[in-house]
Amino acid sequence: MYLVAIAWLYVVVLMALAEATSEGGTWLGAVITLLLYGALPLGVALYLLGTPSRRRARRRAAAAGSVAGLDPDRGGHPAGDAVAPERKEP
16 A cells, blocks of 8 residues: 555656646646645545544454543543642631
């Protein structure tokens, strides 16, 4: 999967380079080419292709009975104030 992504980025970088160095091309056109043909579609594709592995990991965590995926500090207790409030005397 990553090999295809690297190859696609290689092609897009060459397209942007050709856009920037051509007679009628601009650097702005090269950046837009890089973003709209490279980064945006590749990000969406990698996100969609990574969905099954994220789903498997979530199911594996739920099957193990751990709340590690839901509770970041793994304490199992509600969050409270770290420091007790101090009262000023008049």
